[in-house]
Amino acid sequence: MSEQKGILESPQGHATLLTYDVRDASAAQDALGRLWEDVTERLHDWYRAQTLTVTVGFGLPIFEKLGRADRAPESLKSMPRLGGDAFNPADTQADLIVQICANDRSVTYHAEKAVRGHLATAFSLRDHEVGFGLPESRGVMGFVDGTGNPHGDARIPVVLIGDDEVHSGGSYLVFRKIREDLAGWENLTVDQQEKVVGRRKADSAKLDPESEPATSHRLKSSLETAAGEIEILRRSFPFAGRDEAGLLFICFVRDLAQYEAVKGQMTSRYTGTEDVGKDAIESFYTAVSGGDYFVPPQPDGDGYIGDFLFEG
C-alpha cells in the first residue's frame, strides 16, 4: 500500500495543523468517511497546482475511545517526557491530527474550512497551529533546515512501516511545537551560531572538522549504532506570533524509537560512549506541546482514512 500525501513531498510554503479529540464516538466513522471523500475526490484535485496535501494521523487515545485498542500499532505509546520538553505528554496528546499543506495560504485556509466542517459532528478541535516556509527552507534562526535529511529512495526505509498487515505503508508523525529563544540566539555572533548548529549559515555546508565542537546540533543529532545510522525525515514549518516564534517540528519515522533515540542523544551528555556534553541547540529552545500519531497508508479503492478502526 502507498503512503499518504504530505510525507514525501518537499515542505510547501504554508501549513496548518489541527488536532482533535473524539466528542461523539458513534459519529466518528461517518465524519472520517466524509472527510476522506472530500479530500480525495475534490480538494487534492482542485488544488493540485498549489500542491495541496492533507494528511491524517491517529493518536493512541483514539484506539481506546473507539474500542479498538487491538488495532493500536506497537510503536504508538505515550510520549516519554524528554529533556527540554516543558509539557506533560498526557496533557497534549490528541486523538487525531490533520496536517494541511499547500503553496498558497488561501488554499490551506479553504481546505481547513472543509476539514473542520466534516469533523465538527464527531470531534472537538483542540489545537490550531499555522506555519509557513521561508526562502531556502530556512528556520527563524536563519539556518537552512533539512540539509541532513535522507533523500530519494533512501527515505522509504526511514519512514514507511513495511512488515505488518494492518499498518504496512503507514508511518508515524511526531509533532512538537518548539518555542525558540531568538533574543538569546541573536546575541551570538554568526561564528558562534554556526558552532551551535554545525553548519555554515550562508550555505548549510559542514564546518571544518577541527572547528566543529562535538556538541554541535549536526553531530549530536547524527546517530550511528552497531546496526547502522538511525535517521528521521524532518518536514517542519516555522511559526511566528506576537510573543513567540519557533518551529512546528514535524518528522516522519517508521518506528517512534527512531525519534526517541535521536532526541535522546541530543539531550544526553554522551555521544556513543564519549562524554562530550548535550546538544548545544538545547539551550535555545523549549518544546511546549506535541504528540505522536500513526499515519495509516492511503486507503485502496472505496476505503477511507481510519477504516481499519471500524472494520475487520
Ligand code: HEM
Ligand atoms: C529549535 C529546534 C531546532 C532547530 C532550530 C533545528 C535546526 C536544525 C538545523 C539548522 C539543522 C542543520 C541543517 C539540516 O541538516 O537540516 C538541523 C539538523 C538536524 N536536526 Fe534539528 N533543529 C531543531 C530541533 C531538532 C530536534 C528536536 C530534532 C530531533 C529530535 C532534530 C533533528 C535533526 C537532525 C536529525 C538533523 C540532521 C543531522 C545530520 O546532518 O545528520 N532537530 N536542525
